Amino acid sequence: MDLDFTAAEDAFRTEARAWLAGHVPSVPLPSLETAEGFAAHREWERTLFADRWSVVSWPEAYGGRAASILEWLVFEEEYYAAGAPGRVSQNGINLLAPTLFEHGTEEQRARILPPMASGEVIxxxxxxxxxxxxxxxxxxxxxxxxxxxxxxxxxxxxxxxxxxxxxxxxxxxxxxxxxxxxxxxxxxxxxxxxxxxxxxxxxxxxxxxxxxxxxxxxxxxxxxxxxxxxxxxxxxWRVAMSTAGNERGLTLRSPGRFTAAAERLTALWREQADPGDTALRDRVADAVIGARAYQLFTYANASRIAAGGTLGAESSLNKVFWSELDIALHETALDLLGPYGELSDDAEEAPAHGSWSDGYTFSLAGPIYAGTNEIQRDIIAERLLGLPKGRR
Amino acid sequence: MRFLLDDEQRDFARSLDAMLTAADTPAVVRAWAAGDTAPGRAVWARLAEAGVFALAVPERHDGLGPLPLELAVALRELGRHVVPGPVVETVAAAALLDRLGTLGDEATAANWLPGIASGKTVASLCLISGNASGSGCGSGSGSGESPYALDADSADAVFVVDGDTVRLTEVTGPVQPSADPARRLSRPLGGTVLARGPRVSAAAAHAAEVAALATAAQALGLGRALLARTVEYARQRTQFGAAIGSFQAVKHRLADALIALEFAEPLVHAAALALAANVESSGAEIAAAKVSACEAACSAARTALHLHGALGYTEELDLSLWIRKARALRGAWGTPAACRARVLAP
The missing domain is CATH 2.40.110.10 (Butyryl-CoA Dehydrogenase, subunit A, domain 2)
Structure with a gap:
């Protein structure tokens, strides 16, 4: 058992980090959820695609780098650590593309995937x-x-x-x-x-x-x-469900998002928190521990897949965990910000360009989308623990 | 990267699980709690034969280790079967003596470590004060310090770290009953000085890390057993004409217990790897593992108690042995607050 990266994986990390350092916008793009922000994020997808960073895990023929799961995780860690923009193409990349790889025709893949990778079609x-x-x-x-x-x-x-x-x-x-x-x-x-x-x-x-x-x-x-x-x-139904695990499991919310957010939270806490406020300190620690646990759990899953295993109902464990972690982490940040915590992300004086506020709002949807956490707990109980089916 | 236990480690866990299942550990625990340690010592001897204690002892002192990951795998199984006795304290004492040895006190190490490895010596360890800085869960109160030594009344050797001194204690105060009756606590009194100086502080810090990791691993096993027993009960217990495990309110509590355990386990593995590699981050990794595993075990215990209904609130149900140990381990070798502080320590 080890947590070591190969020299090639380290080189991949270095390359990604250098590219991101040279390309990530210094001021965050406007919110993805507005017309202006959507257009800016589409443009960012084009920038990623131009240097083959938009879909690293895809085959080269469709604009990817044929990266392994572990390399993809490395890329994601670097991506979020660099504060890079949210991915406006995520629904296509995370949900439709895996379905096309598994169930689509060659004609569909050739026609649909490259413009998805470039942001031309969202x-x-x-x-x-x-x-x-x-x-x-x-x-x-x-x-x-x-x-x-x-x-x-x-x-x-x-x-x-x-x-x-x-x-x-x-x-x-x-x-x-x-x-x-x-x-x-x-x-x-x-x-x-x-x-x-x-x-x-x-x-x-x-x-x-x-x-x-x-x-x-x-x-x-x-x-x-x-x-x-x-x-x-x-x-x-069979086509859709065969890749539903992708969304909940590995690809929708990579651990890099949370390890990066936990680091920013820790930095904020060191700069601003009252050191005597141990209740707040404990919540910051829990966010750090949660992000690390999620990262390690994912490394274990990636190892299992690399060893020929598959992920089934286990992906439901992930979904509940990251969605609750995301809310707790952002709530802690808003509490830490005191009077600035309530500022909308549109406010000129919102800390960190409104990213905590926007992230908090977004986190509230986590327990609902990609299958509510109640559905996930049913799956966990029935398929992992072997409890009998019952009425929902 | 292959962040998975290998076949040999899995087989080792399975063989311990099988051996302890056959040993009827609940009866052993009840005997231990009543002061009859003979059945517990018999289990201890079999664990030693399987190599469990040798994992904490270096080869030059007749051990197989130190192998923190294998030790964590073993302690998880011991936790699963609520094995009584100062298991954590014995492996932590081995870590203390091993480190004292490498820092120059080989004679002391050689005097005790072979006996620990072979199972002949059941040891207890108590950090009375100070000197745990850099340990698994920080320093100061809550970092693994305690006025009590576990099972000192029956241990063959009781090591006490007080400041920069380590003593071997022969006399202990009266047993103070623990909420977990299998944990017999008493104050070590006096004793002869074995070593003194900065090396003691360094060795004690290392021992506290090993103890925190071992406690975390044990808690994981406790939590797994609590969950498994409760799932089994929820499948069989019928109310309103249906197995209670078919009700969402019941299912979701059990699902949450599984989630907490599943996400604590990789933290324990990573902490063991960090300890084995002797990296600087090991203290924070161990602290994260300790608080997560113990909270997962405690929350599994609450769920287990609740879903068993009034039955879960009884002493006669063997489940009580797991429930009470889970609570005791939460505060042992690093309180939740101390562990969280350690995670954020610069």
Missing amino acids: WAQAWSEPESGSDLASLRSTAVRTDGGWLLNGQKTWSSRAAFADRAFGLFRSDQDGISAGKPYRGLTYLMFPLDADGVTVRPIGRLDGKPAFAELFLSDVFVPDADVIGEPGQG
């Missing part, structure tokens, strides 16, 4: 519906066969940054038989569609701080060609 998710949140399989939006493709109808919601994104991917009911059979996850099809297509109406929804982070999508006879179906029609 993807939004279209999973949730007004009546289908945690119980996603109950969704009602439909895909009906038409000449050369499908017609989509229905309503999707809580689609992050769909107000500004270019295209969306999600599940649609292509066969009603599953519902009547009491097997609602049957008869779903995984499709992709442009957000500016005829029949699509996008209505932005302000998140807690008013920024138009979400949108709801109204779909009325939106045409999707067969080429934009992923996997077999009717097999959408």
